[in-house]
Amino acid sequence: MERVKRQKQRKVLLMGRSGAGKSSMRSIIFSNYVAKDVRRLGATVDVEHSNIKFMGNLMLNLWDCGGQDSFVESYLTNQRSHVFTSVAVLIFVFDISSKDGGSDMVSFASTIRALHEFSPQSKIFVLVHKMDLLPVDQKARIFQQRAIHVRATCEDEGFLGQQVDFWATSIWDQSLYRAWTQVIYFLVPNASAIESMLRKLAELLDARELILYERATCLVVTHITRGGEGQNPYTDRFERISSILKTHKHSMARHSGVMAAEVTFAEMQIKMGAFMFFITRLTENTNLAVVMPSDESSFNAARVNVQLARREFAQLDIVEKKGKDSQTTTGARSGLSGTDDMVGNEDGEGSTSSRVGEP
Amino acid sequence: MRTLFSENILSPSPTPVPQRNPFELHFATASSLSHTSSSASTQSSPRQHDLLTQYLQQQQQHDESTRTSYESSSDRGHHVRRKGNPKILFMGLKKSGKSSVQKVVFQKLSPADTLFLEPTTKVEQTSLRTFTTIDTAEIPSHLTLDSSELDHQPLFSNAGAVIWVLDVQDEYLASIAALIETAVFLSEHYPRINFEIFIHKIDGLSEEYKYDTFREVRQRVQDELSDLGHGDRSVSYYQTSIFDHSIFEAMSKVVQKLLPQLPAMETLLNKLCSTCRIQKAYLFDVGSKIYVATDASPTFLRDYEVCSDYIDVIVDIKQIYGWHSREDNEEGGSVASGDSINESTVTLDPSGETYVYAREVDEHLTLLCVMGKGSTIRRRALIDYNVGILQDALLQVFKV
Numbered sequence: 001m002e003r004v005k006r007q008k009q010r011k012v013l014l015m016g017r018s019g020a021g022k023s024s025m026r027s028i029i030f031s032n033y034v035a036k037d038v039r040r041l042g043a044t045v046d047v048e049h050s051n052i053k054f055m056g057n058l059m060l061n062l063w064d065c066g067g068q069d070s071f072v073e074s075y076l077t078n079q080r081s082h083v084f085t086s087v088a089v090l091i092f093v094f095d096i097s098s099k100d101g102g103s104d105m106v107s108f109a110s111t112i113r114a115l116h117e118f119s120p121q122s123k124i125f126v127l128v129h130k131m132d133l134l135p136v137d138q139k140a141r142i143f144q145q146r147a148i149h150v151r152a153t154c155e156d157e158g159f160l161g162q163q164v165d166f167w168a169t170s171i172w173d174q175s176l177y178r179a180w181t182q183v184i185y186f187l188v189p190n191a192s193a194i195e196s197m198l199r200k201l202a203e204l205l206d207a208r209e210l211i212l213y214e215r216a217t218c219l220v221v222t223h224i225t226r227g228g229e230g231q232n233p234y235t236d237r238f239e240r241i242s243s244i245l246k247t248h249k250h251s252m253a254r255h256s257g258v259m260a261a262e263v264t265f266a267e268m269q270i271k272m273g274a275f276m277f278f279i280t281r282l283t284e285n286t287n288l289a290v291v292m293p294s295d296e297s298s299f300n301a302a303r304v305n306v307q308l309a310r311r312e313f314a315q316l317d318i319v320e321k322k323g324k325d326s327q328t329t330t331g332a333r334s335g336l337s338g339t340d341d342m343v344g345n346e347d348g349e350g351s352t353s354s355r356v357g358e359p
Numbered sequence: 360m361r362t363l364f365s366e367n368i369l370s371p372s373p374t375p376v377p378q379r380n381p382f383e384l385h386f387a388t389a390s391s392l393s394h395t396s397s398s399a400s401t402q403s404s405p406r407q408h409d410l411l412t413q414y415l416q417q418q419q420q421h422d423e424s425t426r427t428s429y430e431s432s433s434d435r436g437h438h439v440r441r442k443g444n445p446k447i448l449f450m451g452l453k454k455s456g457k458s459s460v461q462k463v464v465f466q467k468l469s470p471a472d473t474l475f476l477e478p479t480t481k482v483e484q485t486s487l488r489t490f491t492t493i494d495t496a497e498i499p500s501h502l503t504l505d506s507s508e509l510d511h512q513p514l515f516s517n518a519g520a521v522i523w524v525l526d527v528q529d530e531y532l533a534s535i536a537a538l539i540e541t542a543v544f545l546s547e548h549y550p551r552i553n554f555e556i557f558i559h560k561i562d563g564l565s566e567e568y569k570y571d572t573f574r575e576v577r578q579r580v581q582d583e584l585s586d587l588g589h590g591d592r593s594v595s596y597y598q599t600s601i602f603d604h605s606i607f608e609a610m611s612k613v614v615q616k617l618l619p620q621l622p623a624m625e626t627l628l629n630k631l632c633s634t635c636r637i638q639k640a641y642l643f644d645v646g647s648k649i650y651v652a653t654d655a656s657p658t659f660l661r662d663y664e665v666c667s668d669y670i671d672v673i674v675d676i677k678q679i680y681g682w683h684s685r686e687d688n689e690e691g692g693s694v695a696s697g698d699s700i701n702e703s704t705v706t707l708d709p710s711g712e713t714y715v716y717a718r719e720v721d722e723h724l725t726l727l728c729v730m731g732k733g734s735t736i737r738r739r740a741l742i743d744y745n746v747g748i749l750q751d752a753l754l755q756v757f758k759v
Contacts, residue, residue, distance in 0.1 A: 208680075237679045244675045251668035252707070255661055270673055270703040275680045291680050 009059045010187045011086055015075075015111055016093030017104055018043065018067035021129045021171065025093070026050070026064050028171055029180055029217050034250060035171045046071055047083075053285055054214050054221065058188050072107060076114055084118035089183060091125045094150075096142065097133045105153060112157045123186060124164045126150050127179055132170040143168045174239035181220045181238065188221055193316065198224045201309055205302040208275065211241060211289040212282065215264060218242045218249065221286060229291070241289065245279075271299070280306055283313050444486070445617035446494040446517055450541060451524035452534045453478065453500040456559050456601070460524060461485075461495055463601045464610050465647055470601045482514065489646045490723040490757065493614065500537075511548075519617040520553040521545060527572055528563045535576065539583045546592045555595045555613050556580065562600035573598055604664045611649040623756045624652035631728075631749050632656065635742045638731040641666050642753070645674065645725050666727040669715055673703050673725075702743075716742070720750050721757075 014022050023044050027033035030050055044066035052060040065075060065083070075083045092111065098104055115122060128146055131139055147166045154164045167179035185191060194212070202210045208229040212221045220238045234240065252263045270277040275291055276299045282288040288306060292299065449457040459473035465487045484496040496514060515521075523541065525534045538556065545552050558576055561569055577596050584590050597609035615621050628640045632654040639662050641650045648667050701719035716728040726746065 232679070233682055234679050240675065240679060244672055248668060248672045251665055255665040256707070266706040268672075268703075268705040270676055272677055272681060272701050277676055277680060 009061050010088040012060060012062045012089045012091060012183070012187070013083070013087050013115075014062060014064045014091045014093070015072075016067050016129075017072075017095065017098070017107055018069070020067060020093040020095040020098075022067060022093050023048075023064055024171055025127075025129070025169070025176055025180075026062065028176065029219065030062070032216075032246075032249065032253075038171065043068060052214075052217065054184065054188065060184075060187065072111075076110055080114055081118060084114045087115060087119040087122045088187060089123050089125060090115055091127060091183065093127045093129050094146065095130055096128050096146065097130050105149065108150065109153050109157060112154060112159060116158045120158065122163075124154065124159060125179065125183055126164060126166050127169045128166065129169050131168045131175065132172045139168070174236060174243045177219065177239040177242040178236065180217075181242070184214070184219050184221055190316070191222060194313075195222055195224065197313065197316065198222065201306070202226055205290060205292060205305055206298060207290050207292045207302065209289075209291040211238060211291075212286055213242065213245070213289065215281075215285055215287050218246045267303075271296075278303060282306065282310055444492040444494055445519045445614060446496070447613065447617075448514065448518050448521045449495065449497040449524060450521055451500065451559075452526065452529075452537060455500075455524045455526040455529070455534065457497050457524045459601055460522075460557065460559070460599070460606060460610075461497060464606060464649065465493070465495060473601065487647065489644050490651065490721070491618070493647075515545075515549045515552065518549070518552055520555055520613050522555045522557055522613060524557045524559050525576065526560050527558050527576070528560045531576065535579055535583070538580065539587070542580075542584060542592065542594065543587055543589055546589045550592075553595070553613070553616055554592070555597065555609075557597050557599045557606075557609060559599050561598045561605070562602050569598065604660060604667060607647075607649055607667065608658075608660060608663055610647075611651070614649055615652065618651065620756050621652055624753065625655065627749055627752055627756075628652055628654040631745060635728075635738075635745055636731050638662075638729045640726065640728045642720070643667070643670055643725045643727055644723055645670060646723060651724065662729055665715065666717075666729070669705065669717065669727065670725060672705075673717060716746075718746055718750070720753050724753070726750070 014026060016022050023041050024033075024038035027038055027041060028035060030052055044064055046066055048064040048066075050060075050062045050064070052062065054060060063083070065071065090112070092108055094104060094108075112124065115124075126147075128143055131143070134142055143166075150166070151161070151164060155161075165182065167175070167182065169175045169179045188194065198210050198212060201207075202224045203226070207224075208226060209232075210224040212223065213219060214221055218241075220242055223238055225232075249263050252265065256263065265279075266281070268279045271294070273294060276294050277289065277291050278299070279287050279289045280303065290302060290306065292302060449461055451457050456473075458476050458479050459468075459470075462468035462473060462476065463470055465485070479497055479499045482496060482498055482502065484494065486492050486494040496518075498514070521541070523534075523538050525531055525538065542554055545554055556576070558573055561573075564572060573596065580594065580596075581590065584592060584594070595612070597605075597612070599606045599609045618624075624642060628642065631637060632640050637654070639656055639658070640654045641663065642652045643650050643666065648670060650663065650666075703717040704714050706714040713732065714730050716730055718726045720726055726749070728746075
């Protein structure tokens with residue numbers, strides 16, 4: 001993916017007509033709502049801001065723009081420059097069940113016209129929402145029709161093909177996570193550096209798959225797949241894992257009586273005959289899920305190695321801010337291979353207790 | 360396995376000062392006793408199971424003999440103690456939610472989809488194959504007990520429990536009248552059948568009203584039964600709703616009553632809990648998510664919910680990444696995973712003090728433990744070992 005120079009704070013506009021589902025999806029992804037709770041939400045007045053810190057130095061600055069016509073009109077007139085300057089991503093939500101498709105499109109056209117005026121380099125994600133309301137056999141066809149229609153409008157307004165992405169979403173399944181994962185991946189400024197570090201880590205651990213996700217939202221930032229795992233028939237497994245972990249989070253929240261946003265677990269391990277799986281903290285805001293072949297001793301070594309790799313990834317955050325990308329990755333490699341030798345000599349039980357000993 | 364934890368290793372004989380053993384658990388009893396008791400617990404438990412299984416075998420033989428004697432004495436055939444699998448009958452007025460309960464618990468239907476279920480018109484029998492086969496049958500409301508259409512002999516003679524589903528959001532007085540009729544019929548003809556009442560759709564009531572209604576129904580049923588001279592008959596009452604975990608918990612209790620293995624399993628779990636400082640242990644049936652047994656400590660719906668949700672996580676992740684072995688199995692046909700231990704833990708706080716521990720006993724049953732303070736990661740080896748013993752014992756119990 002081509003990466004232009006971006007600011008540290010990434011401004012993301014969430015727009016769409018009134019009742020399209022903007023605040024619903026924001027609540028589910030960022031505020032730990034359950035899908036059935038969103039009916040309690042009222043209409044958004046003007047703009048609601050939220051800041052979410054992600055991997056590295058990515059700070060998401062999300063503008064949830066109320067969709068009632070009077071607000072939209074003011075965004076397009078007297079707040080025009082304020083709203084549309086230095087936008088990294090515009091997420092436009094279409095309600096597929098809307099009776100008034102024509103005026104949805106008019107509203108979309110005038111929004112991206114303003115966007116092209118102030119931030120012509122920005123990326124547009126079009127989410128065709130409430131797909132669950134369509135009959136199963138018609139979903140693909142209606143979505144395609146809508147996509148062609150919207151793409152034509154975008155080209156009229158000066159946004160080229162690769163600047164616009166389309167996703168069919170619904171809050172009732174994992175498709176919402178799929179779309180937002182793409183948004184996040186696009187926004188992470190040092191994705192390639194993170195990926196190359198993770199790939200080295202994956203090779204050291206001999207892992208089948210690594211998944212890096214943000215802890216509060218459970219959104220997958222990136223993933224590394226090695227070897228035969230590429231043939232995993234569950235191609236939607238990353239969204240599924242987001243959704244599984246989110247559900248688990250809610251269940252934990254009910255159990256411990258704290259807010260869902262504050263629930264974290266220190267570690268999760270699943271050992272099966274066919275694979276071993278664990279999730280542990282990697283950086284301040286992210287967790288790492290590791291899938292590896294079934295082997296007790298390398299599993300324990302992997303846990304320690306991930307723990308030791310935390311330092312390198314934390315450093316990535318800091319060094320990236322100074323803009324020294326290449327140094328970190330080489331440093332990380334030597335650091336990691338050193339630790340691997342050390343751990344290799346230890347037995348499993350010893351490494352576990354060293355883990356516990358650390359604060 | 361006894362060599363590793365035999366007495367002479369755990370307590371080297373002439374030690375004047377008892378040294379702290381990292382693998383040793385602390386017991387509620389005095390710490391000076393801990394050496395002997397920990398070794399005793401690991402040692403005695405296999406023997407304990409032997410005793411239990413012997414007891415079970417004896418009891419089964421006893422049942423066998425009583426059954427044959429009953430069968431020989433001609434017309435009392437329906438007094439025979441039920442044989443084979445647990446069988447549960449669902450009864451209740453129309454639209455009370457009988458099919459919904461059955462579909463949600465045993466067939467994994469999403470609660471929201473029960474809206475679209477068609478009314479049941481004839482007696483429907485299904486059986487669920489999990490750790491044991493559970494037969495369920497539903498008797499539609501228009502078939503009353505004295506109608507000629509309903510041949511109650513084959514239905515009731517081997518049933519273990521009748522569940523009366525009472526829609527609490529409807530006018531329930533009519534349901535209570537029919538319920539009483541059924542209860543009287545059962546206690547006259549089939550006194551061995553457990554009678555259970557699900558006070559259903561309780562989710563629609565407000566918090567304080569819930570309990571009032573529950574009490575009112577219970578009071579009414581008891582009064583009516585004792586008026587008719589069946590007051591001594593024990594009836595169980597449950598508040599249920601398919602939209603939360605209460606239906607699973609109620610169903611768990613119903614099924615538990617029908618398992619001859621229950622006392623053995625409960626004793627085993629109690630033993631494990633006291634030895635390993637487990638707060639709460641459940642033995643889950645993964646397929647239906649009902650729990651087959653639990654230890655004697657007080658049960659909270661919350662603990663059950665967490666364990667049940669955690670099983671979901673494990674099953675889902677197992678499904679996503681277990682595709683390798685599944686394909687191998689389809690091709691080769693040999694199951695390689697039989698000898699490996701499938702286990703999982705989730706640690707809640709960074710100190711590692713409290714965590715949830717799951718371990719597969721066999722393909723249907725999973726042991727879930729909510730660990731309390733004092734059973735840290737360092738003690739895992741001992742806990743693993745003890746759970747291993749429990750697993751062997753459970754497999755033996757089910758083999759009988």
